[in-house]
Amino acid sequence: MLNRIAGRFSKGVEKYLPDAFVIAVLMTLLVFVLGFFMKPSEPIELFQSFGDGFWVYLAFTMQMVLLLMTGMALASVPAIGGGLEKLASLAKTANQAYVLTFLVSSAAYYINWGLAVVVGAIFAREVGKRNKNAHFPLLVACAYAPTALYTAGLSSSIGLTVATKGHFLEKVMGVIPTSETIFHPGTITILFALVITMPIFIVLMAPKKGIIAYNPPAKLPELDDKPSETVNTPAARLENAPFLGIVTGLIGVVYLIFKFINGKDLDLNMINIGFLSLGLILHKSLFQYAKAFKEAASAISPIILQFPFYAGIIAVLQSSGLGESIINGMTSIASKNTFDIFTYWTAGLVNILAPSGGGQWSLQGPLQVPAGMKLGVEPSVIAMAVGWGDAWTNLIQPFWALPILSVVGLHIRHIMGYCILLSIWVGIITTVLMIFVY
Template sequence: MSRTSLEQPAGPAAAKPGRMVRVALAFTGWAERWFPDAFVFAAAAVVITALAALAVGAPPAAVAKSFGDGFWSLIPFTMQMAMLAVGGYVVATSPLASRAIDQVARWPGNGRAAVGIIAAFSLSLSLVNWGISLMFSALLARAMARRRDLDMDYRAAGAASILGIGATWALGLSSSAAQIQANAGSLPKSIYNIGGVIPFEQTIFTWQSGLMAAILLVISIVIALYSAPGGRDAMTAEKMGIEIEEPEKKTIERPTTPSGWMEHNPAVIVFLVVLAGGWLVQEFATKNAILAISNLNTYNLLFLALGMLLHWRPRQFVDAVNKAVPATAGVLIQFPLYGAVAAIMTSAKSASGASVSDVIATWFVKIATVETFPVVMGIYSAVLGLFIPSGGGKWIIEAPYVLQAAVNLQSNLGWAVQAYNAAEALPALINPFWMLPALGIMGLKARDVVGFSFLQMIIHAPVVMFLLWLLGKTFEYTPPIFLP
């Protein structure tokens, strides 16, 4: 059977999309036609920033030098973010996780309940690791789609599986912006010199951030439940012409060569996990737990060690890593450009000493107050996120003038980071960039799910902006922390 699109429903039982869904589909069709690859947006950011630096009076030589100096400034962080994605995928595709997915798939009694469960897992897991959230939720949607008795709308299930990256991930442990600011070693000097180090206690571990995450989690699940078509109206994977095969059962063949024996012997895995475990125990024993987990190296080693342990054999672990690596391509090629943008914005200065960052910070100060700054910055960040779909890379671009404006206004620096985090996640609900790994697993296209995720976004946006303003009033200004 050929794949049936949303615009041409299959069979009399197919539901006609509502007005909001049709608007979202029209928007996505336009975006798919006119939006180039995310790399083009990153390159365009370099061009625009360079032209802006020239416009404020920076000499061409200074712009070129800043570009080269900044291009390689994010190499450690680029590797850390790539390993974050790999670790999440490896854990989510392990045999234990697969069995857990099969068990959870048995829970719901109807299609709407299935969509709600997928949404709950996506949102909750994203607070720990966005990679695990994306992979686990997509695999869970596939597993539930194999249950013919559920009548689960596969489009709504697909939209539910990506909710984590559009609502809560940036408020959790894998938040790129919070991780960057908490790690002096990951911070470009251009950002450190303005805002210093901002520990997790001032960002994701504040009660205000936790409350916002909880509110968004509840709202997202409720919307997912009540917007999912049920019964005969549900567009199942079968109606869409998407075949969901049973997962392949891998059998471990007895090795017949020395190399095969080494690849299937778990002794090496055990030895590596013991070494990693010993280091992790020392880290958590000698440091505050929050400080330890906020170190990306610690965080990534923890997940890689867990992935090794769950896959057990070197061959299975390496196969999982090989499948995860393509998902890191965008990070590897785009982050050097983001580092260059940040350097041009702060280092390329006019004869009077003004940089692009200074000019934008001044603009923020003019139009915002201490109370309205989180909202003004949040709206700006959300709009920019439509064109630069990268939480960490975009923070590198925004951080210089956002933190400078926060310092000038005497606004809380930690809440400035969280305002960025909460607003930056919103565009991921309609921007295909972060959806692609999950959509590939489910056999869906962006236009299949964006009608439901667009509905989430138009409800989330005013809620997020209101919370940024309301909760921001509870903070006081704290000066930047510069390490000795």
């Protein structure tokens, strides 16, 4: 029954849901209209905040671009590709393909969400190549679905922020150790409940007919100077010499080892340097690495185009007071026993408009924490409620799906029907468990 509902729902979403860029523009116009109602006497402030905020994500955008391109270039190394093929070949049936893709992506999300973006996308593609009975849009949804779990992982932006001495809310809530947030028994309980039940829900949604198998995109033209591979000139020998890539890659490896020894945590910059260094070492030459990098370039245009719009949206939310009104309106009716639930729901709603864990915490934390503490709610519970809400509606927010979709060559409409149904399930499970575990 669920697979029939999912099939019809997915087809409806594919028919009526526009492209992700159109969604970003529509959301921009929506926050402007609502912002005008919030501050009708100061409309120019909205334009100014949007223009100033438009550039806030430039560094993050470049990080994501490099993450995808270095990750895909690394995956094209024969040894890495062979390992992925071997792991992907473990899925003999369509249901096994869905579950295996979900679990591999979940493990990557637990380690680091940035790592998971590349691992999940590439693994879904590899499984799709080998299992033509698997519905590829659902397979990609499986790779993306664990984004709902990331707040319980080792790279939880809110959990790590409040555990850092000197964070911007330290005077209000103090420094909260990770034992009270991401390693809290309640957090672990919700994490395991979702990891167990989400694959079951996915399998029940799986279509029995109308299967869309993976269809590899057409390859880009070769580099114009490809003949230099076989020409015996000084320039060609340098281009094809393995030692240049190995030596350069080792510089990055030494840097990473030094940073880890000195207590540096894994972040996007560390992952990018790691991917880049390993790619340089493992590819046969700089020429081969440049070729792999060029082939990966076609995946990044949606990110470059759309991320600045979301940065502008977040800026308008803050300057117009719209974000503050949403937060205050929902939590004003909460009691001590329901505050974490209302915080979770509020965070889920705000995340649809402001899809950034760190950005959302800077918007929601200063309002949510004092209000909850006044009711006697532990600040660690408030932080995790915001984190779970942020992760929850990532499932229906195109912002975080863009990198994965870029790698696999699908549009948001192809997976969103399944993601919406999954988000309903995640919302129910998390809401019910939060009543008992925090």
